Amino acid sequence: MKITDIRTVRLRAPMGAQGRVESRTGVRTHRYALLVEVHTDAGVTGVGSCSGNGLVLEAIVAHVLKPLLVGMDPLAIKEVWDTAYFRAGVRAFGSRGVGVVALSGVDIALWDIAGKVKRAPVHELLGGKVRDRVEVYATALYPEATKAAVEKAEVLARQGFHGIKIKVGFDLAQDIEIVTAVRSALGPDFPLMTDANMGYGLDAALAAAAAFEKLGIGWLEEPLFMEDVAGHARLKAATAVPVALGENLHTRFAFESFMARDAVDVLQPDVARAGGISEVRTIAAAAAGRGLPVSLHTYGDGVALAASLHLAAALDNSAVMEFDYNENPLRSDLLQEPLEPDNGSMRPPDGPGLGVTLDPEALRRFHFDGGGDLALWRPTLRDAGQSPVRVGES
Numbered sequence: 168m169k170i171t172d173i174r175t176v177r178l179r180a181p182m183g184a185q186g187r188v189e190s191r192t193g194v195r196t197h198r199y200a201l202l203v204e205v206h207t208d209a210g211v212t213g214v215g216s217c218s219g220n221g222l223v224l225e226a227i228v229a230h231v232l233k234p235l236l237v238g239m240d241p242l243a244i245k246e247v248w249d250t251a252y253f254r255a256g257v258r259a260f261g262s263r264g265v266g267v268v269a270l271s272g273v274d275i276a277l278w279d280i281a282g283k284v285k286r287a288p289v290h291e292l293l294g295g296k297v298r299d300r301v302e303v304y305a306t307a308l309y310p311e312a313t314k315a316a317v318e319k320a321e322v323l324a325r326q327g328f329h330g331i332k333i334k335v336g337f338d339l340a341q342d343i344e345i346v347t348a349v350r351s352a353l354g355p356d357f358p359l360m361t362d363a364n365m366g367y368g369l370d371a372a373l374a375a376a377a378a379f380e381k382l383g384i385g386w387l388e389e390p391l392f393m394e395d396v397a398g399h400a401r402l403k404a405a406t407a408v409p410v411a412l413g414e415n416l417h418t419r420f421a422f423e424s425f426m427a428r429d430a431v432d433v434l435q436p437d438v439a440r441a442g443g444i445s446e447v448r449t450i451a452a453a454a455a456g457r458g459l460p461v462s463l464h465t466y467g468d469g470v471a472l473a474a475s476l477h478l479a480a481a482l483d484n485s486a487v488m489e490f491d492y493n494e495n496p497l498r499s500d501l502l503q504e505p506l507e508p509d510n511g512s513m514r515p516p517d518g519p520g521l522g523v524t525l526d527p528e529a530l531r532r533f534h535f536d537g538g539g540d541l542a543l544w545r546p547t548l549r550d551a552g553q554s555p556v557r558v559g560e561s
């Protein structure tokens with residue numbers, strides 16, 4: 168069996184009725200995805216997804232990965248991954264970053280092919296499910312009036328979510344006010360997490376962690392810049408609030424640099440960014456050896472969500488998984504059988520491979536010729552009080 172072609176599909180969809188989502192990384196009005204189709208001479212096609220600027224990722228797929236991988240056996244997933252990364256890719260696209268993101272999409276498609284050929288769902292190929300239902304928490308509370316945030320949190324708690332995550336990293340006093348209000352509304356035992364999206368400097372992160380510790384917060388996510396290993400290590404040593412990170416890290420090597428310095432409590436690889444199903448499994452195994460949980464980051468389309476669910480069902484150290492609660496047509500409309508939570512948990516599809524079928528009408532509707540958004544990111548709290556600004560898309 169041979170890979171005959173690798174094609175890509177760029178997608179964009181509006182946020183829906185709510186119109187926009189704001190975090191410390193910027194204001195977003197659209198969702199984007201790059202789907203990757205791996206075609207074979209056996210007539211089996213696999214689909215994957217990668218998360219980033221579609222134009223940039225597409226160029227890497229078309230000009231680096233496709234020429235390298237056409238002709239290889241799609242079932243030799245490790246051989247393909249190692250060829251694309253160690254033997255050639257790193258010289259073309261570097262050891263971390265967009266090349267790994269593009270490879271993530273190819274890797275997910277290869278697992279889809281393997282499952283279709285072997286007539287088994289991906290979770291079975293990963294060793295079998297260790298849990299039938301994947302518990303999810305809701306990423307849901309963005310900067311908004313405290314009263315509105317509390318009302319929304321109460322609705323989410325009633326829907327059965329196994330936790331709620333609140334976006335912070337804007338203004339420290341406001342962050343603490345909103346987290347305090349939600350905590351007092353939901354009681355001391357409901358799992359509440361916070362996500363600063365790299366919005367704090369170390370001093371602000373230490374102050375936030377001290378406040379969140381008293382509020383029994385489940386974790387403080389991405390308090391500092393994604394590459395700041397030393398800063399996260401100092402923060403972790405100073406607080407009992409678990410430090411979570413990883414949605415912007417690529418490959419086992421990035422995660423190892425944090426684990427080796429005791430700079431992280433909860434690892435959050437994204438299957439559509441960190442290197443695909445293969446590499447997230449490797450990252451999770453390394454974390455398991457240190458007794459650390461993995462909480463998969465997912466913010467993408469239905470294909471990425473399906474891949475995440477297969478992993479979360481099969482990894483024994485998978486903790487509660489992220490569910491992005493906001494409207495996302497690339498999740499709700501892209502698949503013929505959409506994946507949605509039921510009373511706070513989700514099941515991975517049971518069909519062969521990823522077990523998903525793309526809706527052709529949705530593919531036409533969301534087809535997009537551009538790349539992605541260019542939200543302006545502000546790295547520290549020096550400019551607290553200003554909102555991130557959306558500066559358009561490429």
Ligand SMILES: [Mg+2]
Nearest residue numbers: 362388389414
């Ligand atoms: Mg996050």
